[in-house]
Amino acid sequence: MSLLASFTVIGGPSSEQLARKIASKLRSRYVGCELKIFPDGESKITLKAKITGKIIVVHSVYPPIDSNLVRALALISQARKYSSQVYAVIPYLGYARQDREFLPREVVTMSLVAKLIKAAGATRIVVVDIHSMMALKHFEIPARNVTAIGELVRYFKNLHLKNPLVVSPDMGGVERARNFANLLGTSYIALEKHRDRKSGEVEIKSSKHQEVRNRDLILVDDMISTGGSIVKAAEHLKRQRCGKIYATCTHALLIGDAEKRIRKAGVTKIVGTNTIPSKLGMVDVSSAIVRAIV
Numbered sequence: 001m002s003l004l005a006s007f008t009v010i011g012g013p014s015s016e017q018l019a020r021k022i023a024s025k026l027r028s029r030y031v032g033c034e035l036k037i038f039p040d041g042e043s044k045i046t047l048k049a050k051i052t053g054k055i056i057v058v059h060s061v062y063p064p065i066d067s068n069l070v071r072a073l074a075l076i077s078q079a080r081k082y083s084s085q086v087y088a089v090i091p092y093l094g095y096a097r098q099d100r101e102f103l104p105r106e107v108v109t110m111s112l113v114a115k116l117i118k119a120a121g122a123t124r125i126v127v128v129d130i131h132s133m134m135a136l137k138h139f140e141i142p143a144r145n146v147t148a149i150g151e152l153v154r155y156f157k158n159l160h161l162k163n164p165l166v167v168s169p170d171m172g173g174v175e176r177a178r179n180f181a182n183l184l185g186t187s188y189i190a191l192e193k194h195r196d197r198k199s200g201e202v203e204i205k206s207s208k209h210q211e212v213r214n215r216d217l218i219l220v221d222d223m224i225s226t227g228g229s230i231v232k233a234a235e236h237l238k239r240q241r242c243g244k245i246y247a248t249c250t251h252a253l254l255i256g257d258a259e260k261r262i263r264k265a266g267v268t269k270i271v272g273t274n275t276i277p278s279k280l281g282m283v284d285v286s287s288a289i290v291r292a293i294v
């Protein structure tokens, strides 16, 4: 029996397809779950088979965030009953944006989430393009952040865009844009974004960027949630007579009518990954996750 096959991969209700891919690449056993939601909103999870060996629980924590968090914790806790080695693979980790006190007296909920994941029984955690490395510092167990940039760039290489410019909608994403541009073999810029910490309203403060004129642009972010950042960035760039605008991110949450508003702002195509299953999560991150595990 190969070393890889000693894993059992549990596909939580939020990440079944991704977990199947991870199990197949690890040549390991896949165990699915059955989820029942009671009328009061409680989740009841039943594993479809027995679990043994080193266990990998794959469960993204996207909306409904709190329900998916409890489901992930429940699976980790169950896995720990049968194994001393439990890998929590949480490709999208909700609460990661609450990694520090931005305004006085704000509760840093990421710190609690990290404690809960450890207390439930995880011995390691793997996340994908976490919002900030600061969020990862809250963990007291070995924690790995996997990047999906290589996979996203591969997708864009196949689109054969002519001399595209990579754009980060904010200064916080400048390193991501640089990496993306380097792998794609092109240049990048970063816009200056301001978000009102109370209202959540986004404003682009940048002045004109001569280099965007007539060029196809790839807006790169870690996540698209309400779409506010991408919409404001696209409107700003359109005013400067750029070519087509593509938007890409690892976690395409696209809350409410975000997709519609992004398209209305002039974005031709939105490309996300399967950390969040949807028709826009077309880029597969299972290989990147497997590389972080073996």
Ligand code: R5P
Pocket: 169, 170, 172, 173, 202, 221, 222, 223, 224, 225, 226, 227, 228, 229, 230
């Ligand atoms: C912010 O710093 C993040 O990198 C994203 O730009 C942001 O979280 C996206 O949120 P929304 O789509 O709601 O603007």
